Amino acid sequence: MPEIAVTVTVIGFDGAPLSDAARSALASATLVVGGERHLDAIELPSGAARYVLGSVDGMFDAMASHANVCVIASGDPGFFGIVRQLRERGLDIKVLPAPSSVATAFAAVGLSWDDAIVVxxxxxxxxxxANVCRAFPKVAVLTGPGAGARELGAELPDRTFVVAQRLGHLDQKIETLSSHAAAHSTFADPHVLLCLDESRLTSERGWIAGFGGVPGTWALGESEFAHRASMITKSEVRALALAKLGPRPGRLVWDIGAGSGSVGVECARFGAAVVAVERDAESCDRIRANAAAHGVAVEVMTADAAIALDRLPEPDAVFVGGGGVDVIAACAATPAAMVVVALAAIERVPDAISLLTKFGRDVDGVLLQSSRLSALPGDAHRFAAANPVFLLWGERP
Known part of the structure; x- marks a missing residue:
């Protein structure tokens, strides 16, 4: 905590002339804190000390001997900015924001952003x-050294990148390029990246900004998906699988032996990035159609899972709906926090438990037996038994 009472004014700077309030705060400041480019761009009072932002602890040490401090930050400093850190130290602060760098970047290319995810x-x-960029069609990324357009371009195929560098300065640069081109380019740090999947951008008007939260219903009926001869994970099984997989924004789920892709599509509805692997090309077409019907992104790979997994991005959770013991072993060996396996044959259960355990996972499971209400003639009903399914899950401690 500061040794003396400190008055801190945080000034958002976007390259435009400062407001009267900002100039007044600067005039009375005895210490001005900011990045070197900000301090060089603003006329500082002659008697004020300056501290170039580097170590946050060093900043607070510098503040300890000053009563009036101004902090210069990019755009809106209350939006992923320094306001949080100042408040965490118990400081009483006044914020004079400029437009956020995200708003400025979208404005530069004439795009609305109420439907964008900001990370x-x-x-x-x-x-x-990267997983959020896989899952959503319009994402703004506030970058940092080693975590910017170049690195994300290497992770994300078939995206359009808008890279905004040095926003608000005389040498401001806005580039629109493919993610592949970005992976082979160099950019100033930090910058703002807009990651766009133009095939999924819509003009639909929403009512809530960004991610709309979890879907209103899940474990949807089988009739909600195109499938072949009832070859689909039944809704009762899917409900428990979803609970164990824990899909949400920022996580990547593998749906292995995906069939109709019902599990993967439902995970995507929760905001997760999803890769579905299925060897049957016709089934892969159904997965794509099911994803499109539910308005979500599922990356589909037509391949035998036993030879495809090494080419996939690292998962956070895995659902195995098809494949042999080699596939279960490969999935169990991944860093994924959770692997869920659905089995119809009792003979396969011991091997699956053994493999999940072998790779250091805590294993649990249930036999799911359900009977569904079914109509009979004469306004009568019965409960018709569905085929039982063994659901196992292995969690990393």
Whole structure:
């Protein structure tokens, strides 16, 4: 905590002339904190000390001996910005924001952004950010060194990237390029990246910004999916599988031996990125059709799972709906926190348990037996038994 009472004014800067309130705060400041490019771009009071942002702890040490401090930050400093850290130290602060860098980037290319997901890769793990970009058609990314357009371009095929560098400055640069081109380019850090899947962008008007949250219903009936001869994970099984897989934004789920893709599609409805692997080309077409019908993205790979898994991005959770013991072993060996296996034959259960255990997973499971209400002649009903399914799951401790 500061040794003396500190008045802190946080000024958002987007390259435009400062407001009267911002200039007044600067005039009385004895210390001005900011990135070097911000401090060089603003006329500072002659008697004020300056601190170039680097170590956050160093910033607070510098503040300890000053009563009036101004902090200069990009855009809206309350949006993934320094306001949070200042508040966490118990400081009383005043914020004078500029338009956020995300709003400025979208405005630069004339796109609305109420339907965009906004994520930060600045000082954070890149993989969840990449998974959000896989799952959603319009994503804004606040980048950082080693976690920007170049790195995401290597992860994401078939995307359009808008890269906004040095927003609000005289050398501002806005580029629109393919994700492949971005993977082989160099950019100033930090920058704002807009990741667009143009095949899925719509003009539909929503009522809530960004991700709309979990779907209103899940474990949908089999009639909600195109499938072949009832070859589909039944809704009762799917309900428990979804509970164990825990799909949500930032996570990647594999749907292996996907069949109709019902599990993968439902995971995508929760905001997860999904890769479905299915060796039958006709079934792969059904998966794509089911994903499109439910308005979600599922990346489909037509391949034998036993030879395809090494080419997939690292999963957070895996559902195995088809494949032999070699497939179960390969999935169990992944870093995924959870692997869920659905089996119809009792003979396969011991091997599956053994493999999940072999790779250090805590194993549990149930035999799901359900009977569905079925109409009989004369306004009568009965409960018709469905085929039992063994559902096993292995969780990393």
């Amino acid at each position: 930060s890769a600045h000082g954070r793990e890149l993989r969840p950010v």
